C-alpha cells in the first residue's frame with residue numbers, strides 16, 4: 001500500500017522521483033516527513049537528514065523516534081551535504097528551498113574533499129530560480145533525466161531528477177526556462193503550467209530580451 005497520506009501533493013511528487021537506493025540524504029529536512037516516508041516505503045535502507053538549523057533538525061529527530069526509525073536514520077545539523085558521506089548509491093533530496101541556495105549546496109558538495117561521485121542522483125525542488133538551477137546543473141555535469149510538475153493550493157512546483165556524471169552540456173533558452181524534460185514529456189499539469197508561465201513571461205519580457213524572444217513562438221508549447 002502506498003502510505004503517502006502524510007505527504008502534501010508537492011512532497012508526493014518529490015517522493016515519486018526518488019529511485020530505490022541504499023541511502024536518501026534529505027537536505028533541509030525540517031519536519032522530516034519525507035525521510036519517514038522513504039523508510040516506511042523501503043525506498044531506501046537508511047536516511048541521513050540534514051538541516052542548517054537546530055530546531056528543524058530536532059523536529060526530524062523526534063519524528064524518526066516516534067516512527068521507530070531511530071536505527072535507520074541519522075540527523076545532522078549542518079549546511080547542505082557537509083559531513084554526509086556521499087556515494088553513488090545515494091539520492092540527495094533538496095526540496096522546498098530557493099534555487100540559488102540549492103546551487104550553493106551543490107557547488108559546495110562538488111568541492112568537498114570527497115566530492116559528489118559519478119552516478120549519485122539528486123531530486124531537486126526549487127521554490128524559484130529554475131533558469132539558474134538548470135543552468136548550474138547543465139554547466140556542472142548533472143544530467144537532467146526527468147522533471148515533473150506538481151500543483152498544490154494553486155501553486156505550481158517543478159521537481160527535477162538529475163544524475164551526476166561530470167559531463168557539462170548546453171541547454172537552450174527554452175529548456176532553461178521551461179525544463180528540457182517538461183518540454184519533451186509534457187507531464188501532468190503541463191497545459192496549466194505553460195499557461196501560467198506565459199503570464200509570468202509576459203511580465204518578464206518587458207525587461208528581459210530572452211523572455212521576449214521565447215514569447216514570439218509561444219504557440220509551439222501549446
Ligand SMILES: C[S@@+](CC[C@H](N)C(=O)[O-])C[C@H]1O[C@@H](n2cnc3c(N)ncnc32)[C@H](O)[C@@H]1O
Nearest residue numbers: 028029030050051052053056078079080095096
Ligand atoms: C521550507 S523548509 C523545506 C522542508 C522540506 N525539505 C520540504 O520540502 O517540505 C526548508 C528547510 O531547509 C533548511 N535549510 C535552509 N538552508 C539550508 C542549508 N543550506 N542546509 C541545510 N538545511 C537548510 C531550513 O532550515 C528549513 O528547515
